[in-house]
Amino acid sequence: MLSDSGSSASPGTIPVTLTVNGQERRLRVAPWTTLLDLLREELDLTGTKKGCDHGQCGACTVIVDGKRINSCLALAVQKDGARVTTIEGLSSGSLHPVQAAFLEHDAFQCGYCTPGQIMSAVALIEEGRARSRDEIREHMSGNICRCGAYANIVDAVEDVLKGKSSSRSSSVREAAE
Numbered sequence: 001m002l003s004d005s006g007s008s009a010s011p012g013t014i015p016v017t018l019t020v021n022g023q024e025r026r027l028r029v030a031p032w033t034t035l036l037d038l039l040r041e042e043l044d045l046t047g048t049k050k051g052c053d054h055g056q057c058g059a060c061t062v063i064v065d066g067k068r069i070n071s072c073l074a075l076a077v078q079k080d081g082a083r084v085t086t087i088e089g090l091s092s093g094s095l096h097p098v099q100a101a102f103l104e105h106d107a108f109q110c111g112y113c114t115p116g117q118i119m120s121a122v123a124l125i126e127e128g129r130a131r132s133r134d135e136i137r138e139h140m141s142g143n144i145c146r147c148g149a150y151a152n153i154v155d156a157v158e159d160v161l162k163g164k165s166s167s168r169s170s171s172v173r174e175a176a177e
């Protein structure tokens, strides 16, 4: 289904160029390949999780050109030329403030939803739309946690929001440029 750009092109595949975590990646993909499958299966970026594969759980959340999306709902070819940030690209040497806050507040149990929760929270903070716990809950409602760690997740996001000036993500700013 997927092939490196360096190999001979498989019939029916389409060239796609993405900048993923700051690195340009040129690939050929079948037209039905989702961004999620491209990230996980071709680029081995398995931090982005596949939960429902139908846009219902948020486990696959990544940031594309500064906006959070469910990568299971986006075809890779639709994102040709885009800048993509995954959980692997969030930190640069030290933990991103949202990652650190999740650890500090014990905002996970099994951890399966956690990359999507963190990517969604990073984008939410950048959006500047959440100012209260209720607004955090509302704007994170697309990210489901089967373990029910919601209270601690809201604690973590609220903690970073209170210190927003020092928590802005350089990776997301870069993605939006």
Ligand code: FES
Pocket (backbone or CB within 6 Å): 049, 050, 051, 052, 053, 054, 055, 056, 057, 058, 059, 060, 061, 070, 071, 072, 073
């Ligand atoms: S795997 Fe994409 S929303 Fe569930």
Ligand code: FES
Pocket (backbone or CB within 6 Å): 107, 108, 109, 110, 111, 112, 113, 114, 144, 145, 146, 147, 148, 149
């Ligand atoms: S920590 Fe298990 S699903 Fe959220």
